[in-house]
Amino acid sequence: MTDAITPYPQVRVVSTRFLRPDTVEQLLNKLIQAGGIRRMSINGPGIPVIVPYGPARGQPNPHPGRKVIRVGDQDVMLQVQVGTVILELEDESYIPAIEKAVDEVFADKGFSCSVQQGRFMKTQPSMSDYARYGPDADRDLLGLVDPRRKDGLVIIQSTK
Amino acid sequence: MAYKPQYGPGTSKVAANRRKQMDPSQKLEKMRDVTDEDVVLLLGHRAPGAAYPTAHPPLAEQQEPDCPIRKIVTPTEGAKAGDRVRYIQFTDSMFFAPCHPYQRTYTECYRFRGIDPGTLSGRQIVECRERDLEKYAKELINTELLDPARTGIRGATVHGHSLRLAENGMMFDMLQRSILDDDGVVKYVKNQIGEPLDRKVAIGKPLDEKWLKANTTIFHSLGDVAYRDDQEYIEYIQRIHTLRTKYGFLPKE
Numbered sequence: 001m002t003d004a005i006t007p008y009p010q011v012r013v014v015s016t017r018f019l020r021p022d023t024v025e026q027l028l029n030k031l032i033q034a035g036g037i038r039r040m041s042i043n044g045p046g047i048p049v050i051v052p053y054g055p056a057r058g059q060p061n062p063h064p065g066r067k068v069i070r071v072g073d074q075d076v077m078l079q080v081q082v083g084t085v086i087l088e089l090e091d092e093s094y095i096p097a098i099e100k101a102v103d104e105v106f107a108d109k110g111f112s113c114s115v116q117q118g119r120f121m122k123t124q125p126s127m128s129d130y131a132r133y134g135p136d137a138d139r140d141l142l143g144l145v146d147p148r149r150k151d152g153l154v155i156i157q158s159t160k
Numbered sequence: 161m162a163y164k165p166q167y168g169p170g171t172s173k174v175a176a177n178r179r180k181q182m183d184p185s186q187k188l189e190k191m192r193d194v195t196d197e198d199v200v201l202l203l204g205h206r207a208p209g210a211a212y213p214t215a216h217p218p219l220a221e222q223q224e225p226d227c228p229i230r231k232i233v234t235p236t237e238g239a240k241a242g243d244r245v246r247y248i249q250f251t252d253s254m255f256f257a258p259c260h261p262y263q264r265t266y267t268e269c270y271r272f273r274g275i276d277p278g279t280l281s282g283r284q285i286v287e288c289r290e291r292d293l294e295k296y297a298k299e300l301i302n303t304e305l306l307d308p309a310r311t312g313i314r315g316a317t318v319h320g321h322s323l324r325l326a327e328n329g330m331m332f333d334m335l336q337r338s339i340l341d342d343d344g345v346v347k348y349v350k351n352q353i354g355e356p357l358d359r360k361v362a363i364g365k366p367l368d369e370k371w372l373k374a375n376t377t378i379f380h381s382l383g384d385v386a387y388r389d390d391q392e393y394i395e396y397i398q399r400i401h402t403l404r405t406k407y408g409f410l411p412k413e
Contacts, residue, residue, distance in 0.1 A: 018326045045323060047334050054316020056353045063336045081332060083324055109327070 008038060009092045012120045013085040013102055015113040018044060023105070024082045025069040030101035031087065032072050032156060036094030039121065040087050041144045044080035072156040086120045167270075169396035172385045178377045181259065181267045181305065188303035192364035199298045201361050202313055204351030205246045205290060212290050214242040236274040238289020245276075248297045249285040249352065251318045253310035253331040256369075256376040256384060260284075263377045267305070272296050282321040283314065301363065304375060308346035309366035312337065315352035329366055340366070 019027065024042070031037065047066045051059045065081045087098065099115045106113040122143030125133070129142055145153050167179040180186050197208045206213065216222070219240050224230055252260045259267070261284035265277040268286055275296070278285040288296065300306060301313070309330050312320065320332035328340045335354040341347050347360040379387035388394060 016324060018324050018332055020327050023327065045319060045332055045334060051335060051354045052317060054353045056316070056355045059355065061335055061354065062356070063334070064339075065336070081326070111327075 008088050008090065009095070010086065010088050010118065010120050011095060011098060012116045012118065013087070013098075013113060014116065015083060015106065016111045017109075018081045018083045021065060021067045021069050021078055023109075024078065025071065027085065027102070027105045028069070028071045028076075030105055031085070031098060034094060034097035034101045035158075036090040036097070038088045038090060039140060039144060040085065041121070042078075042080065042082050043084040043086065044082045046080050047078075071154075074154050074156050076154050077151075088121060165270075167266075170390045170393040172379075172390040172393070173374070174377060174379050174385050175390055175393060177375055178263055178266075181263060181377060182270050184271045188299070188305065190302055191304055191306075191367070192302055192308075194298065194301050194361070194363055196294065196298065198361045198363075199294055199301065201357055201359075202301070202348055202351055203246065203248060203294070203297060204315070204353055204355060205244075205293075212238075212241065212243050215244045216242040218242050236289060236292045237295075238292040239274060241289075241291065243289040243291055245287050246290045246293050247285050247287045247315070248293060248300070248313065249283055249315050249318065250300070250306075251283050251312040251314045251321050251331070252378075253312075253320070253325065254322050254378060254380070255310060255325055255331075256372040256378060256380065257310040258307050258367075258372065258375050258377065259305045259311070260378050264300075264305070268296070268300075271299075283318040306363075307367045307372060308338070308363045309340065310372070313348070313352045315354075317354060338363070 013027070013031075028040075028042075031040070047063050048061055049066070051057055051061050066078060068075050068077050070076075089095065089098070095115070095117070102113050102115055122129075125137050125139075125142055129137055133141070141153065167182040168175060170176070170178070181188065200206065200208045219235055219242065250259075250264060252264075261279045261281065264284040264286075265279045268275055268277050272288075272292075274288050274292055276287040278287070286293075286296070305311075310325070312318070312331055312333055314333065314335075314337065317335050319334060323332045325331060330338070330340055330346070335350060337350040337352070337354060338346050338348045341360070344365050345362050346364060346366060347362045348357065349360055350356050373384050376384065379385055379390070381387070
């Protein structure tokens with residue numbers, strides 16, 4: 001299990017505020033234009049389709065944050081209010097372009113956004129990954145999509 | 161000598177704000193004017209104008225047992241009428257909301273009668289008879305205890321108090337009960353349990369950062385008064401901690 005550690009650099013884009021869908025769309029499009037992205041994951045608190053608890057449980061939950069955005073050539077259904085974007089890059093040379101793209105998006109927002117380097121994606125399958133995907137799980141998928149969800153990941157074609 | 165409550169230790173402005181909210185002799189500043197009907201809509205327990213459903217006949221119409229306590233305690237209006245017990249629940253953002261769960265419970269216990277508060281880390285619920293609740297809820301909403309953006313009236317699905325704020329300064333709410341409208345006023349579009357309202361209920365403009373920092377009852381080491389900076393508070397907490405730990409060993413004097 002020790003061969004799972006990949007040499008690819010990872011960065012995390014963290015804003016000090018949760019983002020509106022149109023800001024997310026703008027940010028993600030800038031990021032993919034910067035290029036060099038192998039894998040990407042967007043994080044934040046979930047926005048449920050139906051009211052999950054309480055006396056109104058089961059009723060529809062209209063929410064303006066749950067919306068389809070256009071990233072590259074794909075439509076992406078936002079299921080969370082985005083606060084963090086995790087990226088895995090081809091190599092470290094793309095990091096300055098990522099930082100520049102982030103600075104451009106947040107230049108006039110009135111709050112800051114930082115780009116951090118580190119390891120943010122799962123490297124080994126967990127017990128629930130094993131239960132969901134079995135022993136031959138695709139390692140590129142691990143930790144990128146919620147194992148409970150039936151819909152998988154979105155593949156955005158390279159702009160090269 | 162007559163007992164004089166101190167309401168809490170501390171020399172910082174946060175401690176002073178806490179004491180001010182708890183002390184019933186100090187009037188809470190009125191910040192907005194939400195009507196009775198709006199409060200009923202937000203609570204979602206009955207339709208505006210409908211009669212109060214009852215849990216038992218009015219006290220005047222039923223035989224009361226011969227009880228010395230009942231002779232001492234005057235029933236509240238809701239108890240007298242036999243109203244149902246209903247609730248309101250609040251979520252307060254850690255980003256300098258004017259109140260927070262423990263503070264709410266202390267404040268309500270000092271200021272209101274016939275209540276049953278429940279305190280949790282991210283939410284605070286208070287239960288009481290329905291017509292008392294509407295009176296208390298109006299005070300809790302209209303006074304400085306609430307900021308439209310950083311306090312949520314949330315009966316269920318409260319998640320958001322410890323999260324980052326949204327771009328427009330609103331606290332995260334997965335049910336989006338309140339919105340910051342184009343005119344800059346926060347309006348509730350759903351009642352406290354997440355059922356859509358027939359009309360928007362406006363509860364005023366978000367308070368500015370300066371006011372919030374001056375009036376918050378939350379210690380915050382990033383950006384405002386840190387808890388450890390209030391020496392008197394720390395001494396008090398350490399004294400309680402020491403005494404209760406020693407008491408755990410049942411010391412013999």
